[in-house]
Amino acid sequence: MAKQKKNRDRILIVDDNSEITDVVSMTLDEEGYPCLVANSGEQALSILGNGSGEFSLALIDVKMPGMSGLELLETAMSEYPDMGVMMISGSQDMAQAVEAMRRGALDFISKPFETELLIPRIQKALERVHLERDNREYQKFLEEKVDSRTTALISKHRSLQKLYLSTVEAIVRAIEAKDPYTVGHSKRVSKYCARIAEKLNVPVADLNDIEIAGLLHDVGKIGISDAILAKPSRLSIEEYESIKEHPLISLKIIEPIQELNRVKLFVKHHHEKWDGTGYPDRLKEEGIPVGARILSVADAFDTMWIGRQYHASWDLDTVIEEFKRNRGTQFDPAVVDAFIELVTHDQSAFDLIRQENPPRFSQNGTLRSGS
Numbered sequence: 602m603a604k605q606k607k608n609r610d611r612i613l614i615v616d617d618n619s620e621i622t623d624v625v626s627m628t629l630d631e632e633g634y635p636c637l638v639a640n641s642g643e644q645a646l647s648i649l650g651n652g653s654g655e656f657s658l659a660l661i662d663v664k665m666p667g668m669s670g671l672e673l674l675e676t677a678m679s680e681y682p683d684m685g686v687m688m689i690s691g692s693q694d695m696a697q698a699v700e701a702m703r704r705g706a707l708d709f710i711s712k713p714f715e716t717e718l719l720i721p722r723i724q725k726a727l728e729r730v731h732l733e734r735d736n737r738e739y740q741k742f743l744e745e746k747v748d749s750r751t752t753a754l755i756s757k758h759r760s761l762q763k764l765y766l767s768t769v770e771a772i773v774r775a776i777e778a779k780d781p782y783t784v785g786h787s788k789r790v791s792k793y794c795a796r797i798a799e800k801l802n803v804p805v806a807d808l809n810d811i812e813i814a815g816l817l818h819d820v821g822k823i824g825i826s827d828a829i830l831a832k833p834s835r836l837s838i839e840e841y842e843s844i845k846e847h848p849l850i851s852l853k854i855i856e857p858i859q860e861l862n863r864v865k866l867f868v869k870h871h872h873e874k875w876d877g878t879g880y881p882d883r884l885k886e887e888g889i890p891v892g893a894r895i896l897s898v899a900d901a902f903d904t905m906w907i908g909r910q911y912h913a914s915w916d917l918d919t920v921i922e923e924f925k926r927n928r929g930t931q932f933d934p935a936v937v938d939a940f941i942e943l944v945t946h947d948q949s950a951f952d953l954i955r956q957e958n959p960p961r962f963s964q965n966g967t968l969r970s971g972s
């Protein structure tokens with residue numbers, strides 16, 4: 602039965618598969634979202650163009666006969682900039698879905714999906730649509746206030762920044778779409794990185810890059826099979842070799858973004874070890890970029906402190922012991938020292954990071970996540 606609440610946001614569902622459009626429109630209807638269905642890209646454009654009112658969001662299937670989801674995305678983004686787009690993809694279309702996000706889609710959801718997961722993802726996408734609309738209005742207001750030359754400069758700067766940030770956000774959403782459990786991990790690691798980098802007095806520009814690297818370091822896991830990522834027991838040698846490819850896949854994904862040049866180095870080398878036995882390049886000691894050395898400690902800390910599907914979380918004393926044991930072999934001694942001092946004197950800051958970005962437990966209560 603339809604709920605009482607009424608949402609103002611209209612949603613267009615575009616998919617050639619009527620089973621999907623039926624399920625999605627029913628779920629949206631129950632949540633009070635007015636929606637319309639199109640069975641092809643061409644039909645979607647005619648609905649959008651016939652003046653039947655504004656849509657806040659379009660859910661677009663990546664693969665459709667005739668106009669593809671990507672083509673529809675391009676047209677929708679240029680002709681209806683106030684409407685957000687979220688892609689629906691089959692698991693074999695993952696690469697295209699990632700490409701769609703690089704081109705500006707807000708999110709993608711893979712088929713088959715649980716209907717209860719759909720609404721929160723849609724709400725998140727709508728939040729972003731509203732925020733961007735408000736931003737545009739604010740920017741318009743500012744532009745009317747200042748003289749034209751200044752306006753042009755500010756707006757150019759903003760659009761560059763926005764482009765940069767939206768690309769970073771799109772990539773983080775790609776991780777979420779693939780493995781929701783990784784989201785908490787990436788955010789926590791990013792925040793630990795910032796604390797450690799600050800403690801080590803690294804320059805502010807580097808600190809920013811290290812923080813972003815923390816957020817993006819595992820984005821390459823989008824290229825690793827779900828069966829391996831979600832395996833509830835220890836990995837076989839072959840599976841471990843496949844996981845080891847993720848820093849290079851991460852690099853490939855962020856390669857085109859020039860602003861991320863330093864970040865790329867940190868991401869690529871976050872599994873190198875101080876004694877030269879890590880991967881992918883077996884770099885050693887100071888040869889490993891400082892951001893990667895910090896990231897390595899932050900990443901390992903999260904794995905130990907939060908736990909994984911195959912081992913429970915450790916208490917802080919055990920974690921510190923483990924870092925001391927691997928100081929100078931796996932980890933940069935200076936980074937370990939800074940980290941131990943931080944965590945010993947300001948444990949509450951780390952507790953807060955964990956509270957704000959809690960790990961997500963699977964139904965049987967075990968943790969599922971990658972490192």
Ligand SMILES: [Fe+2]
Pocket residue numbers: 818819847871872900972
């Ligand atoms: Fe990693």
Ligand SMILES: [Fe+2]
Pocket residue numbers: 786790818819900971972
């Ligand atoms: Fe990680």
